[in-house]
Amino acid sequence: MVTSHNPGQGENGRAVDSPSPSVPLVPQELLDQCAREPIRIPGGIQPHGAVAVFRPADLVLVQASANLGAILDRPVALDGSQTLGDLVGPGSALEGDVGRWLAGAETGFLEQYQIDGRTFHVTGQQVAQGVILEFEAFDEAERARNASLNQLLRNFLDRSDGLTTVADICAGVAAEVRALTGFNRVMVYRFDEDWNGTVIAENGDGTLPSYLDLRFPASDIPAQARELYRLNRLRLIPTATYAPIPLVPALCPADGAPLDMSFVALRSVSPVHLEYMRNMGTAASLSISIVIDGRLWGLISCHHAQPRYIGPPIRAACDFLGRIVAQQIAARERAAEIDERLRLKSIETELVAHLARAPAFQAGLVDCAPQWLALTNSAGAAVVTDGIVLSTGKAPPIQSILALADWLRTRNIEQLYSTSSLAADWPPGAEIADVASGVIAVPISRIHASFIFWFRPEVVETVRWGGDPRASKTVDVAGRLHPRLSFEAWKQEVRQRAQPWRPAELLSAADFRGAIVNFVLQRAEERAQLTEELQRSNKELEAFSYSISHDLRAPFRHIAGYAELLGEEEPALKALSRHYLDGIIAAALSAGQLVDDLLHFSQLGRTSLKMTRIDMAKVVTEIRRSLDIDERQRQVEWSIGALPTAWGDPTLVRQALFNLVENAAKYSRGANPPRIKIWGQERAADVLYCVEDNGVGFDMNYAGKLFQVFQRLHRQEDFEGTGIGLALTKRIIDRHGGTLEAKGAVGQGATFSFTLPKRQTGGNRGIA
Known part of the structure; x- marks a missing residue:
């Protein structure tokens, strides 16, 4: 399991255009096995301290690292006869503090205690399997630094208040952590949306090479390792050549299972990770997690060319710095997002106001194309309704937009779809990557393939990796998995990817969808009301036409009949009179036929x-x-x-x-x-x-x-x-x-x- 976030060691600045042909392909089953490695239950610890596990009810020692007796310089009994008081001495302050701690609400503590005249840092935590205490001998060389911790932290807080950007904050904390710990190199490592990491800030003394701006693949820190970094924000490895100390017995007596050491500072790490460190020339490392809103944002990575130990007080100060930096980064990012959100909301308000006056929202969008594009900072946009496409800016061809809409319809998108690499989700997207690598789509119908789209073109980018990401792991002739040996800078041209969408832009698109859906529903209600009124008017007109037609039939027939009778009674009528009489008869018959046709026409709808x-x-x-x-x-x-x-x-x-x-x-x-x-x-x-x-x-x-x-x-x-x-x-x-x-x-x-x-x-x- 490769769990290191450490950038690679090699000839700085050298570009490798392709992987070495000698790098073998790693079988997927080995990669899966690596991803499943039980890193939370390694069964051993690092040798710079000792671990003891006690039964909560009576603080009887039930499990310990094999070096507990050597670290405390006293005999250890695991037969159920030794309590915490027996181990550290009756009446010890540690025994009393642990009792009070267990009776309270705190889940952990860190204190210094004297045991037979020697000072130990004791860290405690409560877990389901028992009470875990970690013992680390006090390093006298750190006493002077411990005395100035508070002043160092206050100075950083004072300086950080004037740092306005995330980059400045990261550079500041890298310098502060290096001054605090004395490591040769301290880097701030940020994860992207695919969990690749990039070194965005660095402070070093020149002993180790610089890896500023280098990117490292997500496979360097698999998912379960990232989750452990999120939960346990600090991890020290004083030397990459240590031999792990086993737990005795191997299984915890409380439940017969391996001891969960997720929050144990002394937890041993994977042998593959230690090999990774040795391959890159790093003898010691310290990792400080930057966790924002419960998500692993990045890491503060400390490296040293020689073995280096720092005690719990300095590590606690580093953890405090990590938390402060996380809060400050979060505050800066939230402020920037809020400002952007307000700006986009203003554009949305202006656009919706215009659409309310437009005869149809589709035409209104095209009329306000600049605002439509600015709503998500896009280069192109389109709206698809009833198979008709209206677009603006740099948008794909109509047929491609219709095909994309049909594909999204099959995915049953309910609120919003977004991607910065359309081709990765939809292979035909490769053909339109130049204008639509980035896509936001919001559906405006549950039945038809009707969407509003925003598009961003691909941004061709040359990425400098810390080693070839395709060769992050290798397999030896015996079939064993190893981390890569080379960390030389490797350049890659990345295509078919757009600038990622910011949260404010996605929220803007989602809010606008809500406005459009409400607008469509309102217009539908208006049309339904108008249709109802028209149907009522049509019925009234049909009834009126029927009534008029029916009532007019008899008078016209009477006119024609009387005219014919008059012609028969007066055979001696003059020719002109006879002509007039024939005209009356013809007109009456024509009018009667017209009335019959109107009556038939009105009856047809009834x-x-x-x-x-x-x-x-x-x-x-x-x-x-x-x-x-x-x-x-x-x-x-x-x-x-x-x-x-x-x-x-x-x-x-x-x-x-x-x-x-x-x-x-x-x-x-x-x-x-x-x-x-x-x-x-x-x-x-x-x-x-x-x-x-x-x-x-x-x-x-x-x-x-x-x-x-x-x-x-x-x-x-x-x-x-x-x-x-x-x-x-x-x-x-x-x-x-x-x-x-x-x-x-x-x-x-x-x-x-x-x-x-x-x-x-x-x-x-x-x-x-």
Whole structure:
């Protein structure tokens, strides 16, 4: 297990462009075995102190390191007969303090005690397996430094108040820790989002090489080692060549399991780690964890070229410095995040205010492109709704954005997706890395692939590693795992990665999503209310139209009837009077037909469809037969093609098709000869029907008026009709969920096509 954070030793500044060809590949099973190494229960300690484990109830000694007797210079009994008082002397201050400590709420303590005239630092902690005491002999050489600890700490606190940046704080603490400990080199090592570490500050005396700005792979400190650094913030290794002292007995009598030594300062470390230290020329090390909000932010790493021991008081001072630095770094980072958050919130407020005035938020985003991009400090952005993409800035092609939206939809993103390396998550992202290595996506629909995106381009970066990260471990001929031997600087060009997103930017995107979702919901409610009002108005209009049409039918019939009676009673009417009378009759009949058509049109929205299978060939035959009654229609040359069956209301579909065929016959009667072609085509989801003629046609610029009530493209003197037939046809087709289209050219005929469902789609439709 490689648990060292130490940067490598080698020829400083030398660039190695590729790994050595002699470096063997490490089998995955060995790497997994390394990651599972029981570093919390090593079964032994480092030899610069001793460990004793006592039963909490009566402080009887149950387990100890094999050197406990030698360290305390007195016999040790592990047969259940020796208590703490027996071990350190009856009436000892240590025995009394431990009793009071166990009765209180504290979980650990560090004090100095005299045992047979010798001074020991005693560290204590309570764990489930018992009470653990660690004994380290007092180093007289540290007495002078211990006396000045408080002043050193006060001086650092005074100086650090004037340090404004994280870099300055890290440089300051590196210098302070080196002055406090006397190590040759002290570095501050920061983890990135992938747990690679970079040396961001360094203070040394020149004995060891500088590794400032070098990066080291996450494999140097595996996950379980990082977790141990997070829990136990301090670790000293006075010499990398020590032989571990075993615990006796090997298993703790309290539970028959190995003693959990996670918080034991004397805990032995992995042999692989000691080999790692020797390979890099480091004889002693001290690690101080920087933990912010419960997360391991980085390490203060101390190295010495020769063995070096520092006692618990100085280590405690270093731990205190680590905690102070963690608080100060956290304060600086939080202040910077708060400032950025406030700035982005101001942009969000301005943008949302504009969107509230825009007819649609998509168009509003494009209109406010600078604010949209600034919301997350992005180079490009896009919004996808209903398969339509609107983008701004440096954004990927539309098809790539749609493909990304479809992929994100399969991942069921509920709040936010973010990455600084899209290609790592989504391989097609490699094709758009130049504009979209970094992505933030927020969903705005639970059903459709609708997202708001922000994009950042890749930042091509040359990284200087402390040794080739691909060769962080090696395997010897016997199959044993070893840390790498070379720590020479190794350069790597990193691509397909963007500048990482800051927490403030991610929060800004998430908050903006909430505003957009609320905006969409508000507009949906407004549309629903408007739809309800329109439906109510339509019903009122239909009822009014029905009432008016119904009430007008009788008067027009009376006018026509009385006019005809008058003509019969007065056969000697003058020619002019007879002409006027014929005009009255024609007008009344035309008005009556108009009223009938209006009544039919209004009734169409009030009746339910009676859906069934329709034999369209039979329907066309009936329509032809009814039209052949008119002498003029008998000259038509008919061309009837295949007519697949469809699903619909037979009466209404017959009416719609009759209107189209009748129009074709009417507007082509001037052709010589008139030709009408009717055919159908079965498609994947529906059936298409077409009615073509070679009549007068129409100007496509006015095609939009064809299906409106009372809209005509030809004079009524030339072609009779009320102007309702095509509107009625469109309403019928719309009721069936189909489409109606018209194409034509003046003097070249017209083609009307409509679609119907090919199978049942869920029963009768109600009011449209």
